[in-house]
Amino acid sequence: MTTTATDAPLLARVDAFLRDEGFNPSTTVVTILTGDASDRRYVRVQPASGPSLVLMVHVEAIDAQRLPFVQVHTLLTAMGLPVPAVRAASEPLGILALDDLGDTTLQHALDGADG
Secondary structure (H helix, E strand, O other): OOOOHHHHHHHHHHHHHHHHOOOOHHHOEEEEEOOOOOOOEEEEEEOOOOOOEEEEEOOOOOOHHHOHHHHHHHHHHHOOOOOOOEEEEEOOOOEEEEEOOOOOOHHHHHHOOOO
């Protein structure tokens, strides 16, 4: 992974999250993903064993239950729609850990759909 000096604070928070959640940072591959137009950053975490996760890293501490993402997630889950699970959260670090659904965006999947 190519990182810059501006990535250091992000990676330090990710490292703290990994340690807090019981991951071994030295055997976990961390990849910074290209972001969208928001102020959040996304990081893929691939532990030595087990499924990968995507970390949604906010610019500051969060109140997870007040995040629009979590509120919409709760609504969609209650409706029985398949959404990535929220696996963990660190409010002080501003991080949500989500199921990793891969690199295909919804837009890309819809572009290739028949119909």
